[in-house]
Amino acid sequence: MxxxxxxxxxxxxxxxxxxxxxxxxxxxxxxxxxxxxxxxxxxxxxxxxxxxxxxxxQPAEKRELDLLKQRLEVVERQLDREQQGAFGSLVSRLGELEDRLDKTHDEATQEIRTSYRNINRVWQSVELLEQRCLQLHEAMRTESIRVTKIDHQMRSVADRQLELADADLGLEERLDSLETHHVPVSPASRASTPQFSHATQSSVPAEAKKPTPLPISVDRTPPAQGTSGPWTVHISLLPSSSQPFPFERDTNAYKRCLSRGLHRTVVVAGADSHSFCAAVSTAFDAVLKGRPWMPLKAKLCDATQLRGLPMLRPLDKKLVDAQYDLEFLREHCAVSDSSGNVESLYIAMRHDTLSWHFLRRSPRFLDGLETCWSFDPYLDPDDAQEDDDLACDSRPSAGHIMPQLSSLKRRASDATQTSVFGSASVGGEGENARKKMTIVSLSTIIDLPRRVEKV
Known part of the structure; x- marks a missing residue:
């Protein structure tokens, strides 16, 4: 089979x-x-x-696909059960969230409106501040103009004080000349005197009206000296040519100048101008640095409060370029002793000035005087940082010492004396005319010397 x-x-x-x-x-x-x-x-x-x-x-992918389908079915059934149970709570939660969102939106809108109102107030404040700033700037400009006017007035007052002092000295010299030569006073000139005498007496204190002895005229004609051979003189280099008086000995200003070599005894080889200029330029070369200089006109003051103090003035323009020989210095610039010998001279730069800031940083000439460079309210600015920030051209000269304005005030009767001094005649100077008005000079305000600087 x-x-x-x-x-x-x-x-x-x-x-x-x-x-x-x-x-x-x-x-x-x-x-x-x-x-x-x-x-x-x-x-x-x-x-x-x-x-x-x-x-x-059977392929493994198919088995895995079947298992995945089964698990998805289980998950779907579980989700259906959860959705059916939690749907109501989800709807209520969504409603609450919507309410909170609406409330938050309303609050945010209200805050935005409040912020806009605050911004408007801020802008209004800014506008008010801008207007206030403009007003302050205008006030500052007005105050600056007023301060400038006050400064000019103070300078004018200082100039008028110097004019009054010069006029007082001129009157004394004229009185001395009249008494020395015994010039008779005519009746016509006496008739023109009462207005001047009355104005003078009304402005003079009671103790100043007491009769005072007339000054004795001294003949200061220097004796003849030889024009050859070396000679010595004490020379002071002043910070400014417009300084009316030298610094007082033993003051901070004098010590500062002394520590930097502005006061020296100079040996001049001869009486000619070349020897004098060469000696001065060599002695003060560290400070002058080749800048042009000139001697100052010095005259001893014989006023009651300033007797013996040199009054300094710049040379006349026609004398600035003259030959600075011994005779010229003795006639125009020097302070001489009773024998006619040149005792001291004062010089200054023609176009420049020396500030304390420059002198502080200059080479030291004498030791032991550095304590005088500590702060001085009459000499230094209120703020050391401000002094360092100033430009070189903006710094005041060391001789520029401005006193308080209240100390420069004077009576109205004193202010009228300038025209009286200029119009009073020689013949009208009687006994009452010799009672001088008490003049408060700048030197007394800042405690300047009343004696001649000597070596």
Whole structure:
């Protein structure tokens, strides 16, 4: 009895390929496919049926897909149960969120409106501040103009004081001349005197109206001296040519100038101008630095409060470029002793001035005087930082000492004396005219010397 033919395999081919260099590589046929063109049980891959697996294995992807479908069904059923139970709570929560959102929106809108109102108030305040700033700037400009006017008035007062002092000295000299030469006073001139005498007496204190002895005229004509050979003189270099008086000895200003070599005894080789100019330029070269200078006109003051103090004035323009020989200095500039010998001279730069800031940084000439450079309210600015920030051209000269305005005030009767001094005649100077008005000079305000500086 013939056996029925065995069924052909359906699985993949397990034939090991004989490829050089590759070991264990099997055929890539996935399932048996009977090749009808060739006799026998041969697959399309060319291998016999015996090399194929009988049954085809179910692929792993299909099994995993089935498991995934089952799990999805379980998850869907669970979600359906949860959605049916939590849908009501979700709706209520959404409602609460909407309410909170609306409330927050209203609050934000209210805050924005409040912020806009505050911004408007801020802008109004800014406008008010701008108006206030404009008013302050205008007030500052007005005050600056007023301060400038006050400064001009103070300078005018100082100039008028000097004019009054000069007029007083001129009157004394005229009185001395009249008494020395015994000039008779005419009745006509006496008739013109009462107005001047009355004005003078009304402005003089009671103690000043007492009769005082007339000054004795001294002949200061210098004796003849030789014009050859060296000679010595004490020379003071002043910070400014407009300084009316020298500094008082033993004051901070005098010590500062002394520590930087502005007061020296100079040896002059001869009486000619070249020797004098060379000696001065050599002695003060560290300060002058080649800048032009000139001697100052010095005259001893014989006023009651300033007796013996040199009054300094710049030379006349026609005398600035003259020859500074010994005779010229003795006649115009020098302070001489009773024998006519030149005792002291005062010089200053023609176009420049010396400030305390410059002198502080100048080379030291004498030691032991550095304590005088401490702060002085009459000499230094109120703020040391302000003094360092000033430009060189903006610094005041060391001789510019401005007193308080209240100390420069004088009575209205005193202010009228300028015109009286200029119009009074020589013949009208009687006994009452010799009672002088008490003049408060700038030197007494800042405690300047009342004696001649001597070595």
């Amino acid at each position: 013939d056996q029925p033919p065995s069924p052909l395999p359906e699985g993949q081919c397990r034939y090991i390929l004989l490829v050089p260099g590759i070991k264990g590589q099997r055929c890539a046929c996935a399932h048996f496919s009977h090749n009808q063109s060739t006799p026998g049980a041969t697959c399309d891959c060319g291998h016999m049926a015996c090399y194929h697996v009988k049954t085809a294995e």
